[in-house]
Each structure stands twice: as C-alpha cells, then as structure tokens.
C-alpha cells in the first residue's frame with residue numbers, strides 16, 4: 001500500500017474531527033478503523049487477497065428472460081463469453097426472482113433497490129407497463145424508494161442506465177433532478193442520481209453507446225439491460241433447441257458480453273478494477289412467464305471480477321444462503337436463496353459502499369463473493385478496504 005494516499009486520508013480525518021459534529025467523527029473513526037484493517041491486510045494477507053473484492057466499477061447486466069439452461073445447453077463453444085464469466089467467476093444457475101412477481105419491471109426495480117415487490121418494505125411497483133405520465137416509484141409507494149444509484153451518486157461517483165425497453169423510463173424519471181432525493185451525504189452531488197440514461201431497443205447500438213460512454217467517463221455503477229431473449233421468447237417461445245430464435249438471441253447476447261469484456265480488459269482504468277454482475281429478471285416457457293413455475297422463477301446469477309473466486313455461489317455462502325433446489329422460498333424463509341434482487345447491494349459492497357437505505361435483500365448478511373476473510377458484522381473486507389481508500393460512505 002503506497003503511503004501518500006494514507007497520509008492524505010488521515011489529514012482529511014483530522015479536519016473532520018476538528019470541524020464537524022459527533023456523527024462525522026464516528027464515521028471518521030470507522031474509516032480510521034477500516035484503514036487499520038487495510039494496513040493489516042496488506043501486511044498479513046497473501047498478496048492476491050490484499051484487497052478482496054474491492055473494485056471501482058460495477059457493471060450490472062440483466063439479460064431479460066434468460067433461463068440458466070439456455071446457457072448450459074449451448075455450452076462454451078456457442079457461448080464463449082458467458083462461459084468466461086462462468087469459469088472465471090462465482091456463479092449459480094439456481095438463483096430466484098422475486099417471490100410474487102416473475103416479470104420485467106417489478107424484478108428490475110427489485111434488482112436496483114434491493115426490495116421485494118410486496119410487503120411492508122416492498123417497492124410496490126407491480127405493473128409491467130410503461131409508467132403513466134408523472135408516475136414515479138415514489139408516487140406509487142407513497143414514500144421515497146432509494147436505489148443503488150442514490151448511494152453511488154451521493155458518494156460522488158458516476159452512474160448510468162442503458163435500457164432496451166421503454167418502460168425503464170421509470171428509473172430516469174424517479175431519480176431525476178426534481179424527484180431524486182436531496183444528497184445529504186458529504187458534498188452535495190445533486191438530486192439527479194442517474195448521470196447517463198440511454199434507451200435503445202437495438203441492443204448492439206445500446207452496448208456500443210455504453211462502451212463509448214465508459215471509455216470517455218467510466219461509471220462507478222452501470223446498469224445494462226439486454227432485451228433480446230425475452231423478445232424472441234414471447235414471439236417464438238422459450239425453446240431450448242440450438243437453432244431456435246430464443247437460443248439465437250442468447251448467442252447475440254454472448255457477442256455483446258464479449259464487447260463488454262473487451263472494454264473492461266483494454267481500458268487501463270477498468271482492467272483489474274471492474275466487477276460484472278449478471279442476472280435475469282425471469283425465465284419463461286411456452287410464450288410467457290410468471291412467478292409460480294420453476295422455469296420462470298429460476299434465474300442465473302454470475303459475479304466476475306478481481307478477487308472474486310471461481311466456483312459455486314451457494315458453496316461460497318454456506319450458512320448465509322440456502323440452495324432452494326427446485327423450490328420457491330418466500331421472503332420469510334430463514335435461509336434465503338440468492339435472488340436477482342441481491343444485485344444492488346452486492347454491487348455496492350464491491351464498491352465499498354453501504355446498502356441501499358430501506359432495502360432488505362442482501363443487507364444484514366451480505367452474500368460473499370470474495371475469499372473468506374470475514375472481518376465481522378458490518379461486513380466485508382471489501383467494504384472496509386474501500387472505506388480506508390477514502391470512498392465516501394453513507
């Protein structure tokens with residue numbers, strides 16, 4: 001660990017201690033504790049684990065309507081990029097959607113807010129249509145619904161949404177300069193929580209735009225939505241034959257993943273500094289999808305990046321998450337499955353940020369995607385190391 005950043009950081013802590021109130025002092029103390037932990041890690045941990053799981057960029061990809069077996073049936077020859085993520089990252093083919101809803105917008109809001117759809121802490125966005133004029137996540141729930149974008153943006157970092165269905169305008173509208181929450185954390189970074197919102201039904205153009213934006217000003221948290229398998233599934237059916245349009249759409253997505261991997265590896269700012277989280281909103285069968293069929297509620301969940309070990313996510317999370325086998329556990333189940341709704345808080349953990357305020361999925365016992373260097377309750381080595389690095393946290 002180089003000296004100058006630590007020194008600069010300590011100087012900032014002194015200012016905080018002298019000039020501001022007890023809340024900030026507590027936070028400064030937490031940071032100082034994190035710094036100590038980071039130093040201990042640098043000294044005592046094996047070199048490869050010196051910053052377990054810590055990254056500066058998270059690319060959260062949701063492949064609309066992707067069934068895990070649409071990948072495994074095609075194999076590495078047809079889907080080299082899916083298989084790169086699978087063989088180099090921590091994955092499961094047995095993650096779960098929301099319990100009550102197996103459709104697009106409710107599950108994406110869950111992915112980005114860490115909330116179930118229904119219940120006391122639910123986000124309550126139950127429709128899958130384009131929002132009506134003026135309608136937002138907050139107006140629907142009757143209270144502010146924070147997202148990963150709030151946490152990242154309030155920390156002074158860049159955020160982006162690249163969506164291939166028009167209904168995602170809901171995100172841009174809910175987190176714009178008028179309807180996003182005031183930033184009361186550290187410097188005021190403004191109310192517009194999404195720095196770049198791009199909507200394009202052509203996913204090739206969308207990914208090109210994403211790559212251009214990342215090359216000019218990389219986002220800390222980017223959400224990329226790829227519609228193709230769902231579109232072909234509704235039109236021609238969720239059929240697992242290699243020649244079928246649905247399977248071809250999955251191959252198209254594989255090529256787009258290749259573009260994203262190229263970007264990550266060839267940009268020195270991103271290489272070795274970027275995690276990819278890939279999941280899906282739902283699967284499907286016949287020409288439809290819902291919440292109560294195993295082929296609909298079973299989704300993949302991949303995590304890839306520096307410090308993320310290879311292997312099965314349930315093995316890495318023994319005692320924290322339970323493999324639901326063929327079942328559909330509710331939110332009251334003691335041992336929760338890995339859900340697509342874990343994406344936001346996992347991404348924030350990888351960035352060293354706290355969970356989304358008001359969220360309940362993947363909060364109290366955050367799932368583990370780094371080697372077992374657990375530093376106690378508040379979590380993760382990743383969080384503490386990043387805290388010491390000086391990322392502002394809430």
Ligand SMILES: [Zn+2]
Pocket residue numbers: 065104230234289
């Ligand atoms: Zn659909």
